[in-house]
Structures are given as structure tokens and as C-alpha cells.
Amino acid sequence: MGIYTAQIGMRKKSLVKAIPLHRHRNLGWVFLILIALGAVLGKTINNSLIARNIHLKMSIHGPMGFIIIILVALGIIFGQVGLQNRKKFASILKWHPWLNILALGLLTAQTFMGILALLGI
DSSP: OOHHHHHHSSGGGTTOHHHHHHHHHHHHHHHHHHHHHHHHHHHHHHHHHHHHTTTOOTTHHHHHHHHHHHHHHHHHHHHHHHHHHHHHHHHHTTTTHHHHHHHHHHHHHHHHHHHHHHOOO
16 A cells, blocks of 8 residues: 555656545555554554563564654645645655655564564574
């Protein structure tokens, strides 16, 4: 979902016409909801592992999750501001796909860190 969201934002047409930007913003909301659900699922899994006396050492995993949520939320906000005031905030409109791409990179790193912690590597 995040890759598709970033791909729509990177198209030149999305900076010209309003419909792809609305679509991009809606996909951003879906992406944010999926990330929040993933955070809840991750916390549930971690609590079940702790209940089984399995403690994983992942000190940066939680803060990285908050950074990802903030980046996607900023992408949505930048997209909304850019839609409402195109002429005034044209430069801010270019940032929202890059924020999603950065969030995807961090999400991938966070996923691999979780898998490596589960495997004990």
C-alpha cells in the first residue's frame, strides 16, 4: 500500500491535476491506518512473547514505529495543505511522496529488525 501511495505522489500528473492528489491522500489515510494496526498487532505479539518468558532486545523498534507514524501523518498533512493552497504551498506538495518513501524504508528496516530479533541473530 505504501509503495503504491508513494508511486502516485511521484507522478508529474499528480502535481497538475487534483484527482490523483485526492486519491493519494486517501491512500495515505489507508496506509496510516494499516501502520497503526500493525503497531497494535506488534504490541500484542510482544506481550504474548513476554507471557511465554521470551524477551526480545529491540530498543529502537518502538521509537522507529512512532517516527514512521509521524512521517506518514506529515505526508497526509502536506498533501492536504498542498491541495487547499496550491500556489502558496507548491514547494510543500513535493515533500509528501518523499515522506512516504522514507516511512517505507524505515518500515522495511523495522520489519527486518523484528525478524532478526525473533531468530536471535
